[in-house]
Amino acid sequence: MLNLGDEMLFRTNLSRNLLVDCAFTENHFTVDDASDFQLYKERITCLPLSEPRKAELALYCVAAKRFHKPVQPKSWFFESQGIGHTPEQGDLVSLSNVLNDGVFIALEVGENATLCAYTDLVPFALNDSKTLEFGQVIKVMHDRMSDANTLFFTQQMAMVG
Structure with missing residues (x-):
């Protein structure tokens, strides 16, 4: 507490x-x-x-x-994005798998992986039996991430016009 x-x-x-x-x-x-x-x-x-x-x-x-205790990445739940994206603390990142796409916020950025928190109220299915709930965290390698900041910035810009 x-x-x-x-x-x-x-x-x-x-x-x-x-x-x-x-x-x-x-x-x-x-x-x-x-x-x-x-x-x-x-x-x-x-x-x-x-x-x-x-x-x-x-x-x-x-x-x-x-x-949060130090943990190993659990990248196998997510699809590779090619070269990936190295976020900064507080950046929004997109992670996806065959079941869904989700937006996460970067908490602790390491050299190759980042601890992220899930930002949606709808559970994110990691596989057929595991889900992430709102605010839960997972550590993921950068090659699984894509930048989601530009997605939201672009949407806000489009709404202004």
């Missing part, structure tokens, strides 16, 4: 076995957390989510970035 002050506690959607040990002690919302929250909140403004859901997603992202 993350203490947000004023008697507000936030509980993450991450399962206990995915959290580092310090996640189980008292934790306060830090300046770095606030900076990350603001970055994620700004980057997801274009998503078709209500304001409370955007705040929830941004908090999930902060919690995952701060408390």
Whole structure:
């Protein structure tokens, strides 16, 4: 749980076995957390989510970035995009497989893989028996990603005219 002050506690959607040990002690919302929250909140403004859901997603992202255990990529769930895309923290990326396409937000960017959070309310089918829910995270190699920022920017530009 993350203490947000004023008697507000936030509980993450991450399962206990995915959290580092310090996640189980008292934790306060830090300046770095606030900076990350603001970055994620700004980057997801274009998503078709209500304001409370955007705040929830941004908090999930902060919690995952701060408390998620290091994990290996699970890229086999997604199709290769050729050369792929190396995102920056907060970038929106597109991932797809034979079952669906989805938009994710980059949380921790590594040299070859990135920890991403799923941004849609409709579950993302990884295979016939596994799904990702809103705000859940997965680490994926960059060759599976494509840039989704331009998709949303282009749509916003088209709507203005």
